[in-house]
Amino acid sequence: MLNPLSPTAAVQRPSTAQSQAWMERARINLLQNYKQQPLVLERGQGTRVWDADGREYLDLLGGIATLPFGHCHPEITAAVKAQLDKLWHVSNVFYSEPQIALAEKLLLASGLDRAFFCNSGAEANEALLKLARKTQKERGQKERVEFICFERSFHGRTLATVTATGQPKYQQGFEPLLPGVLHVPYGDLAAVRRAMGPRTAAVLVEPIQGEGGVRPAPEGFLRALRALCDEAGALLLVDEVQTGLGRTGRMFGFQHAGIRPDGFSLAKGLGNGLPIGAMVCTEEAGRALVPGTHGSTFGGNPVTAAAALATVTLAMEPSVLASVRTKGEYFLTGLRRLAAELPGQVVDARGQGLLIGVELAVDAGPVVGRMREQGVLSNLAGERTVRFAPAYTVTDEEMDRGILALRRALAAPPPG
Numbered sequence: 001m002l003n004p005l006s007p008t009a010a011v012q013r014p015s016t017a018q019s020q021a022w023m024e025r026a027r028i029n030l031l032q033n034y035k036q037q038p039l040v041l042e043r044g045q046g047t048r049v050w051d052a053d054g055r056e057y058l059d060l061l062g063g064i065a066t067l068p069f070g071h072c073h074p075e076i077t078a079a080v081k082a083q084l085d086k087l088w089h090v091s092n093v094f095y096s097e098p099q100i101a102l103a104e105k106l107l108l109a110s111g112l113d114r115a116f117f118c119n120s121g122a123e124a125n126e127a128l129l130k131l132a133r134k135t136q137k138e139r140g141q142k143e144r145v146e147f148i149c150f151e152r153s154f155h156g157r158t159l160a161t162v163t164a165t166g167q168p169k170y171q172q173g174f175e176p177l178l179p180g181v182l183h184v185p186y187g188d189l190a191a192v193r194r195a196m197g198p199r200t201a202a203v204l205v206e207p208i209q210g211e212g213g214v215r216p217a218p219e220g221f222l223r224a225l226r227a228l229c230d231e232a233g234a235l236l237l238v239d240e241v242q243t244g245l246g247r248t249g250r251m252f253g254f255q256h257a258g259i260r261p262d263g264f265s266l267a268k269g270l271g272n273g274l275p276i277g278a279m280v281c282t283e284e285a286g287r288a289l290v291p292g293t294h295g296s297t298f299g300g301n302p303v304t305a306a307a308a309l310a311t312v313t314l315a316m317e318p319s320v321l322a323s324v325r326t327k328g329e330y331f332l333t334g335l336r337r338l339a340a341e342l343p344g345q346v347v348d349a350r351g352q353g354l355l356i357g358v359e360l361a362v363d364a365g366p367v368v369g370r371m372r373e374q375g376v377l378s379n380l381a382g383e384r385t386v387r388f389a390p391a392y393t394v395t396d397e398e399m400d401r402g403i404l405a406l407r408r409a410l411a412a413p414p415p416g
């Protein structure tokens with residue numbers, strides 16, 4: 001197996017025949033809706049993946065924050081295999097054990113009261129939006145139908161969640177969008193206050209804007225939103241799809257602010273790579289969704305719930321969250337050092353825990369490509385930000401290798 005970082009790799013020019021053949025079949029057959037990196041991945045273990053021609057890569061993107069414990073984690077794999085031999089699916093016409101046990105863990109970890117399961121982040125946010133409108137109706141506030149969302153946010157691709165998303169590029173061509181969604185600048189409390197009124201059902205916010213360029217909320221913002229929502233009679237909904245499950249060094253991003261939202265969403269990291277989403281809410285809000293009002297055929301499926309139960313169990317180990325914080329600081333410190341050395345090329349390095357963005361002065365696409373050629377995987381969050389969201393098992397040496405690959409991709413010689 002060739003290591004793309006080894007000096008011989010370039011000389012030997014390993015074959016890319018298998019990968020090329022697969023990509024050609026993809027080009028002919030798949031909907032061309034993704035800007036995909038030219039890599040066909042076949043196998044993964046921990047923080048490493050291998051392509052169809054056997055080349056090894058260090059995966060510092062982790063399926064876009066979907067793999068808190070890395071590829072094919074032995075305990076999670078064992079839990080899923082055991083469930084595969086037991087029961088695959090029954091629908092929510094019946095109860096199934098992994099879903100109930102998973103709900104208990106999420107409530108214990110969050111301090112909220114009710115969990116609903118679905119299959120993706122968009123569906124979890126869709127459930128939050130429906131929850132808010134229904135809760136306001138139950139309160140007798142039937143005029144409260146509007147949502148306050150933020151510019152540069154990302155909440156999903158369904159019509160309601162793409163409307164909530166504060167980025168026109170995701171909305172163009174799909175109009176008319178959902179009425180009653182207002183967008184204000186992220187972190188601008190005065191703008192939220194101005195937008196808030198007798199028609200506001202809820203505020204929907206990410207603790208860190210992930211797709212919008214890995215932008216953490218300003219200090220105190222979530223706490224102030226909580227107070228503002230309480231004052232105004234609006235619900236506070238937190239989109240934890242990217243930030244949840246320990247990614248920021250706390251189990252949920254809102255816990256850094258010490259607040260209790262009325263509801264929050266989860267998906268990406270929840271199943272360590274299997275598709276499962278969740279909407280978690282308070283008792284009062286939960287009461288609004290009585291039998292028949294909302295549902296999902298596959299939501300909380302025994303196999304994906306077993307994966308999530310094993311993932312959440314691992315994430316709830318206090319040493320895990322502490323190591324996410326320590327490693328995140330190590331990575332960010334190294335990236336900030338690089339930023340300080342290359343002020344003309346790197347604008348900012350920011351993030352929390354192991355969700356980190358490096359904003360460049362130039363288009364980040366070619367830089368991500370040059371890192372990949374050195375065997376290190378990342379992606380773009382926005383046009384100019386390189387995103388890292390590695391497994392919590394990432395080592396200091398691996399993070400150093402990421403920083404070195406970024407340095408070389410920016411065509412800067414290593415120090416010393």
Ligand SMILES: *Cc1c(COP(=O)(O)O)cnc(C)c1O
Pocket residue numbers: 119120121122123125154155156157206210211239240241242243267268
């Ligand atoms: C990825 C993401 C979503 C959408 O999740 P899907 O599973 O792709 O539907 C929603 N909100 C945030 C913050 C995300 O990062």
